[in-house]
Amino acid sequence: MSDKRYKLPLGFKASGVHCGIKKNGNKDLALIVSDIPAQAAGVYTKNIVKGHSLKWTMQHVKGSRVKAITINSGNANACVGPAGDADAELIADYTAKIIGCDKNEVLLGSTGVIGFRLPIQNIKAGIDNAYEKLSADGASDAASAIMTTDTIKKEISVDINLSGKTATIYGMAKGSGMIHPDMATLIVVFLTDAAISDEMLQKALSSAVNKSFNRVSIDGDMSECDMVLMLANGKAGNPVIEQENDDFRIFAKELEKAAIYLAKLIAKDGEGATKLVEIRVINAPDDNTAHVISNAISKSLLVKTAIFGQDANWGRIINAMGYSGALFNPETVDIWLGGLQVCKDGTGLVFDEEKAAEILSRDEILIAVDLKMGTSSDTMWTCDLSYDYVKINSSYRS
Amino acid sequence: MSDKRYKLPLGFKASGVHCGIKKNGNKDLALIVSDIPAQAAGVYTKNIVKGHSLKWTMQHVKGSRVKAITINSGNANACVGPAGDADAELIADYTAKIIGCDKNEVLLGSTGVIGFRLPIQNIKAGIDNAYEKLSADGASDAASAIMTTDTIKKEISVDINLSGKTATIYGMAKGSGMIHPDMATLIVVFLTDAAISDEMLQKALSSAVNKSFNRVSIDGDMSECDMVLMLANGKAGNPVIEQENDDFRIFAKELEKAAIYLAKLIAKDGEGATKLVEIRVINAPDDNTAHVISNAISKSLLVKTAIFGQDANWGRIINAMGYSGALFNPETVDIWLGGLQVCKDGTGLVFDEEKAAEILSRDEILIAVDLKMGTSSDTMWTCDLSYDYVKINSSYRS
Numbered sequence: 175m176s177d178k179r180y181k182l183p184l185g186f187k188a189s190g191v192h193c194g195i196k197k198n199g200n201k202d203l204a205l206i207v208s209d210i211p212a213q214a215a216g217v218y219t220k221n222i223v224k225g226h227s228l229k230w231t232m233q234h235v236k237g238s239r240v241k242a243i244t245i246n247s248g249n250a251n252a253c254v255g256p257a258g259d260a261d262a263e264l265i266a267d268y269t270a271k272i273i274g275c276d277k278n279e280v281l282l283g284s285t286g287v288i289g290f291r292l293p294i295q296n297i298k299a300g301i302d303n304a305y306e307k308l309s310a311d312g313a314s315d316a317a318s319a320i321m322t323t324d325t326i327k328k329e330i331s332v333d334i335n336l337s338g339k340t341a342t343i344y345g346m347a348k349g350s351g352m353i354h355p356d357m358a359t360l361i362v363v364f365l366t367d368a369a370i371s372d373e374m375l376q377k378a379l380s381s382a383v384n385k386s387f388n389r390v391s392i393d394g395d396m397s398e399c400d401m402v403l404m405l406a407n408g409k410a411g412n413p414v415i416e417q418e419n420d421d422f423r424i425f426a427k428e429l430e431k432a433a434i435y436l437a438k439l440i441a442k443d444g445e446g447a448t449k450l451v452e453i454r455v456i457n458a459p460d461d462n463t464a465h466v467i468s469n470a471i472s473k474s475l476l477v478k479t480a481i482f483g484q485d486a487n488w489g490r491i492i493n494a495m496g497y498s499g500a501l502f503n504p505e506t507v508d509i510w511l512g513g514l515q516v517c518k519d520g521t522g523l524v525f526d527e528e529k530a531a532e533i534l535s536r537d538e539i540l541i542a543v544d545l546k547m548g549t550s551s552d553t554m555w556t557c558d559l560s561y562d563y564v565k566i567n568s569s570y571r572s
Numbered sequence: 573m574s575d576k577r578y579k580l581p582l583g584f585k586a587s588g589v590h591c592g593i594k595k596n597g598n599k600d601l602a603l604i605v606s607d608i609p610a611q612a613a614g615v616y617t618k619n620i621v622k623g624h625s626l627k628w629t630m631q632h633v634k635g636s637r638v639k640a641i642t643i644n645s646g647n648a649n650a651c652v653g654p655a656g657d658a659d660a661e662l663i664a665d666y667t668a669k670i671i672g673c674d675k676n677e678v679l680l681g682s683t684g685v686i687g688f689r690l691p692i693q694n695i696k697a698g699i700d701n702a703y704e705k706l707s708a709d710g711a712s713d714a715a716s717a718i719m720t721t722d723t724i725k726k727e728i729s730v731d732i733n734l735s736g737k738t739a740t741i742y743g744m745a746k747g748s749g750m751i752h753p754d755m756a757t758l759i760v761v762f763l764t765d766a767a768i769s770d771e772m773l774q775k776a777l778s779s780a781v782n783k784s785f786n787r788v789s790i791d792g793d794m795s796e797c798d799m800v801l802m803l804a805n806g807k808a809g810n811p812v813i814e815q816e817n818d819d820f821r822i823f824a825k826e827l828e829k830a831a832i833y834l835a836k837l838i839a840k841d842g843e844g845a846t847k848l849v850e851i852r853v854i855n856a857p858d859d860n861t862a863h864v865i866s867n868a869i870s871k872s873l874l875v876k877t878a879i880f881g882q883d884a885n886w887g888r889i890i891n892a893m894g895y896s897g898a899l900f901n902p903e904t905v906d907i908w909l910g911g912l913q914v915c916k917d918g919t920g921l922v923f924d925e926e927k928a929a930e931i932l933s934r935d936e937i938l939i940a941v942d943l944k945m946g947t948s949s950d951t952m953w954t955c956d957l958s959y960d961y962v963k964i965n966s967s968y969r970s
Contacts, residue, residue: 568881
């Protein structure tokens with residue numbers, strides 16, 4: 175997958191370069207430019223500590239038309255005091271001067287270790303270099319440049335038909351550790367040439383995020399720099415989507431599918447992960463109960479280590495359900511691993527351990543929980559917890 | 573420490589034997605008996621899934637005078653349906669017949685893998701054997717018999733002076749993984765010969781638990797079988813403590829100190845732990861804010877892996893604070909690792925990395941966070957997250 179080069183929607187160019195932040199020489203600066211000012215929408219981390227570059231972006235998504243996004247990886251612009259705010263403005267201003275727009279039309283992203291000032295000279299030189307390399311098929315370089323501990327590049331592109339016009343939705347994502355709902359710790363950028371108002375764009379994005387990036391947990395941690403951004407420049411020429419009409423529903427549905435695709439890639443590429451785990455809670459009394467339970471299972475270290483060890487220790491699943499805070503009847507709970515039922519009405523079944531081991535040896539594992547109390551359901555994606563998670567995170571800065 | 577044999581308070585005897593549940597031949601059945609019926613108090617897991625033996629105990633602590641506690645390890649009596657309730661009653665009844673009391677005077681504990689019926693014949697034979705071995709210095713054998721993945725035995729004994737009479741408080745604990753506040757996943761038994769009403773005993777125990785076992789997190793998981801029990805048989809001959817007088821305050825204070833000692837041992841012996849980590853939040857605007865923050869830091873896998881890797885990545889600490897849900901001002905936060913300040917007013921300091929590495933190489937590490945907003949504080953204990961945590965938990969059942 176990582177060799178594939180995606181074509182950007184009409185009117186967008188992108189590039190990714192190495193500017194000297196990452197010690198290993200990998201790309202660490204991404205630039206995305208729209209030929210014309212684009213509508214913008216964003217969803218941000220709920221961490222109350224917020225990075226300086228993120229704060230800049232949050233202030234400039236609303237109202238202004240966006241021409242560019244500059245993102246660096248390897249060192250997050252966070253927790254360095256007022257100098258970090260000045261650095262953010264300086265990067266926006268420098269980008270604006272190079273591409274010829276106002277600094278208020280530039281959004282920023284920044285991800286990596288926090289607490290250290292950004293090397294501004296490197297970033298300026300990187301912006302110069304990235305500007306030279308901008309191209310309609312530079313998306314994959316940009317997608318590389320936003321990666322931190324990711325082992326695979328995460329991109330998707332879909333074409334949709336809006337009242338007879340073909341529009342494209344392209345998305346890139348980075349995220350591998352420190353991953354939990356509420357935009358932690360990922361950077362996702364969606365670009366589309368569809369014509370849509372910023373209000374409708376925000377509505378579609380918020381809804382898609384809720385079913386995708388808000389349904390992934392790798393380790394329960396959440397950083398202060400993270401966000402999902404979307405730009406729409408209207409170049410596809412479709413009638414502008416300004417209300418919840420058929421075009422909106424098509425757009426929102428395809429955006430959600432693209433977001434789920436990227437979200438699952440993030441879970442699958444979780445730090446140290448060897449398996450993608452889907453947790454599906456069905457027949458819950460209400461949506462919140464379903465989600466509280468799927469969330470607790472997805473966060474349980476003991477569930478995740480058991481899956482790494484291919485051990486059908488389903489007791490840890492009902493355990494996590496029990497302390498989730500959700501109200502349910504333990505005596506009606508059924509649990510399946512893959513297609514194998516291991517618990518019926520809250521009581522352990524005698525099951526085929528060899529069959530269970532075979533199921534748990536797969537790359538993708540479904541944990542299904544039936545509460546038999548109602549009709550609500552929820553799905554989350556997570557991964558197993560392996561030695562490599564510890565290895566990666568015990569020496570991240572060095 | 574594990575060779576030390578503690579003497580039980582007057583009127584108590586205990587023993588621990590192997591009855592055949594643990595495959596490695598280690599002790600797996602503990603019996604504790606009081607010569608005379610004792611007052612009892614208990615604090616239980618808040619998991620809404622509750623083990624069958626635990627439910628028996630919760631029903632029989634209140635009101636009845638307790639003569640014995642039977643605890644097995646290696647296989648928890650949980651999630652096996654109505655048969656589990658019958659098994660619990662059968663074990664209580666068998667214990668009662670052997671020692672000569674009513675089954676309602678017997679409490680139970682059971683810890684280990686869930687979802688499998690207990691081997692009742694083994695347990696009966698174990699109770700016979702344990703009864704033969706009961707002795708005033710058998711506490712340490714009982715403490716061994718309640719262990720699961722614990723690598724050290726956890727016991728304490730303190731003498732206290734109550735109105736001129738010497739009373740003893742003895743405590744044993746097991747707990748190493750699946751550890752988080754609200755009695756997860758531990759079994760603790762305190763025994764005392766002090767004379768105290770069951771109401772005052774419950775008050776002292778609940779208060780002590782809140783400052784000790786409710787302040788330990790190893791992995792955020794919580795099982796359905798766990799509890800802290802306390803028996804008081806009055807053999808010390810002190811005036812019965814029936815109100816919050818000086819004797820009560822002495823008793824409660826010493827019980828709290830003993831509980832904190834055991835709680836710290838649990839954190840230090842966390843599965844795979846190489847370090848004990850104390851998290852101290854000071855100058856918070858209120859107690860809840862202080863605790864929410866200390867709790868989030870103690871649960872953060874990224875903080876815990878960084879400490880394992882001896883990496884002074886303090887950004888992960890302020891990160892965890894930021895997503896804790898607590899309201900605080902990020903711009904007044906100071907953070908210290910050991911005695912070394914690494915963050916001032918929310919901004920990273922340039923600090924001596926060698927000094928930091930030396931601090932993080934110690935067996936016990938203090939993380940101190942100053943919010944500079946008020947006068948409330950909170951302390952939690954946790955441990956680092958190592959490869960061995962994953963190793964232990966990826967193959968627990970096998």
